[in-house]
Amino acid sequence: MKTLNSLLVITVIALLMSCDAKEVNLYPSFTHTAEVVVNQEGAYDEAIDIFVSEISEAIADLDTDGGILDVMIEGMFLEVTPNAASGVPENSASRTTSSIVLTDWNGGEHLLIEDLSIELTEVTQEVNLQSSLRKAGVKQFRDILFAIAQNDIPAGKEKVGVRLTGSPTPSGSYINAELKLKIKIVVEYKTDI
Amino acid sequence: MEKLKLFFAVCLSVMLLPRPAVSQDIEELLSKYTSENGEKYMQPFADAFSANLNSGLFHNAKLKKMGFQIYLGLETQMAVIPSSQKTMTATTEGDFFPKKSVDGVPTVFGPTDGLKVEDDQSGTVYAFPGGLDIGSMPMATPQLTIGSVFGTNLTFRYAGTNKLEDVGKISLFGWGVRHSVDQYLPLPVNLALGYYNQKFSVGEYIDASSSLISLQTSYSIPVVTFYGGLGYEMGSMSLSYTYEDADTNEQTSINFDLTPSNKIKLTGGFGINLGPVNFHAEYNLAKQSSISAGLGIGFGDK
Numbered sequence: 298m299k300t301l302n303s304l305l306v307i308t309v310i311a312l313l314m315s316c317d318a319k320e321v322n323l324y325p326s327f328t329h330t331a332e333v334v335v336n337q338e339g340a341y342d343e344a345i346d347i348f349v350s351e352i353s354e355a356i357a358d359l360d361t362d363g364g365i366l367d368v369m370i371e372g373m374f375l376e377v378t379p380n381a382a383s384g385v386p387e388n389s390a391s392r393t394t395s396s397i398v399l400t401d402w403n404g405g406e407h408l409l410i411e412d413l414s415i416e417l418t419e420v421t422q423e424v425n426l427q428s429s430l431r432k433a434g435v436k437q438f439r440d441i442l443f444a445i446a447q448n449d450i451p452a453g454k455e456k457v458g459v460r461l462t463g464s465p466t467p468s469g470s471y472i473n474a475e476l477k478l479k480i481k482i483v484v485e486y487k488t489d490i
Numbered sequence: 491m492e493k494l495k496l497f498f499a500v501c502l503s504v505m506l507l508p509r510p511a512v513s514q515d516i517e518e519l520l521s522k523y524t525s526e527n528g529e530k531y532m533q534p535f536a537d538a539f540s541a542n543l544n545s546g547l548f549h550n551a552k553l554k555k556m557g558f559q560i561y562l563g564l565e566t567q568m569a570v571i572p573s574s575q576k577t578m579t580a581t582t583e584g585d586f587f588p589k590k591s592v593d594g595v596p597t598v599f600g601p602t603d604g605l606k607v608e609d610d611q612s613g614t615v616y617a618f619p620g621g622l623d624i625g626s627m628p629m630a631t632p633q634l635t636i637g638s639v640f641g642t643n644l645t646f647r648y649a650g651t652n653k654l655e656d657v658g659k660i661s662l663f664g665w666g667v668r669h670s671v672d673q674y675l676p677l678p679v680n681l682a683l684g685y686y687n688q689k690f691s692v693g694e695y696i697d698a699s700s701s702l703i704s705l706q707t708s709y710s711i712p713v714v715t716f717y718g719g720l721g722y723e724m725g726s727m728s729l730s731y732t733y734e735d736a737d738t739n740e741q742t743s744i745n746f747d748l749t750p751s752n753k754i755k756l757t758g759g760f761g762i763n764l765g766p767v768n769f770h771a772e773y774n775l776a777k778q779s780s781i782s783a784g785l786g787i788g789f790g791d792k
Contacts, residue, residue: 321602324617369606369615372585427587427612435613481585483617485604 319490324483325359326371331459332477336382340464341472344400348456352445359484367485368442370435373409374479378421381475388473390465392416397478399438400458402451409434409459417474442482529746530578534597536698536727537778538569540750542629543664543688543700544723546782547645549761549770550715551680551706553670554638554790561635561768563786569627569778576600576621582607586616596621631662633784635791641670647688658693668706682706700725700750713764719757723776725750752776
C-alpha cells in the first residue's frame with residue numbers, strides 16, 4: 298500500500314509539472330434595457346437617456362480587471378407591449394413605422410434604424426432589429442460604449458441618448474404602447490488564468 | 491460557479507492548475523457553450539482523455555500458463571493534440587442574427603484568442619470564446635498486473651481522492667483481463683487477447699468510461715521485449731454543469747454526452763528489462779494518437 302501511495306505522490310508531482318499559466322481573451326456580456334411609453338395620437342418623438350453610470354456599473358459587474366480590449370454589440374431588440382399606460386385611450390394603431398437614432402455626447406445624431414414597420418399585436422412581442430440596423434450607427438454606438446469602458450468620457454458628459462420617432466397606421470390612430478430597447482453588449486478583455 | 495467547477499474538473503483532467511482568483515473569468519469562458527457548440531468545443535478533450543486511458547495497459551503478451559507473475563508500475567500517457575483538434579466549425583448562437591456557420595473556431599485545446607464574427611450589414615458582432623492553447627494532454631496512473639491462472643492475468647488501475655474542495659470526489663478505477671492465445675497455438679511470438687474497462691469521475695461534473703478490446707503480441711530477446719497490438723476502443727464521457735443566465739439569473743442544467751472518436755488503434759512499443767525493473771515505451775496510432783511510457787517492478791513478467 299505504501300508503494301501505491303508513493304506512486305500517487307509521483308503522479309501528482311508529474312501533474313503539477315505540466316501546469317502552465319495562460320493568457321486568455323474572455324467575452325462576458327450583459328443586456329442594457331431602456332424603455333419609453335408612447336401614449337399619444339399620431340406621430341411621436343420620444344427620447345431615452347442612456348446614462349454612463351448605468352453602463353459603467355454593468356461593466357464593473359463583469360469583473361474585467363480593467364483590461365478591456367473591445368466592446369461589441371451582439372444584438373438589439375425592441376420589446377413592444379401594447380396598452381402599457383392606464384387611464385388613457387387604448388391602443389388603436391395596428392402598426393407603427395419607427396426610426397431609432399443614437400444621440401452622441403455632443404447631440405450629434407446617428408441613424409440606427411430607419412422606417413421599420415412594426416405590427417402592434419395585442420400581446421407583448423420582441424422585434425429583432427438586427428436585419429434593419431445601420432452599420433455606421435452601430436459602430437458609433439460601439440465607440441461610445443468603448444469610451445465608457447475605458448473611462449474616456451468627454452468632460453462633463455453623463456449620458457448619451459436614443460430617440461424613437463414614428464407614426465401609427467392607420468394615420469392619426471392612438472398609440473398606447475411601451476417600447477423597450479434591449480441591447481446585448483459583449484466586452485472583450487484579456488486575463489491570466 | 492457550476493461552470494467554474496466543471497472547468498476545474500476539466501483542468502484537473504488536463505493537468506492544469508486552477509487558480510481561485512479567476513472564477514469569474516472561467517465562468518465566462520464556458521458561458522456561451524450551452525448546446526451543440528459546447529459538445530464540439532469539448533469533443534477533443536473526450537478524444538484525448540480516452541486515448542490516454544487506453545494507452546499503456548500492457549507491455550508484453552507473455553503469460554505463464556500457471557505461475558506467479560506480477561508487475562507494479564507507474565504508467566504515463568500523453569495525447570499529442572493535432573491541429574485539426576484545435577479548431578471546429580461552429581454556429582453563432584444567442585441574440586446574433588442571422589445565424590452564421592464559421593470555420594476555425596477554437597476548441598478547448600485551441601488558441602486562447604477567441605474569434606469575432608461581424609455581420610457586414612448591421613455591424614453587430616458575435617464572439618466565440620478561445621481555448622486553453624494546449625498542445626498535449628498528459629496523464630499518469632499507477633497500475634498492477636497479476637497472474638497467471640490458466641494463462642490468464644488481471645490488470646488494475648486506481649487513483650483518486652476522497653473529496654476535493656469545489657469539485658468533490660475524483661476517482662479512476664480500471665480493470666482488465668487477458669488470456670494467452672499462444673498456449674494453444676505453436677507461434678514464434680507471444681499472443682494474447684485482452685479486455686479492459688476503466689471509469690473516471692470528477693464529482694458531478696465528469697463521468698467517463700472507456701473500454702478496449704486488444705489483440706496483443708510480443709517477442710523477447712535478452713533485456714529487450716518488442717510488443718504491439720491491434721485494439722478496438724469504446725467509450726463515453728458525460729460533462730454536466732448548471733448554466734446561469736447573467737441577465738435573468740435563470741439556471742439551466744447543461745449536459746454534454748460525448749463519444750470519443752477513437753475506434754481502431756495500433757500499438758507498437760518496446761520494453762527494457764533490467765532484473766525486476768522494467769521500462770517500456772509505446773506509440774498508439776489512432777485518430778487521436780498517444781504516446782506512453784511506464785516504469786515498474788515485475789517478477790515473472792518479461
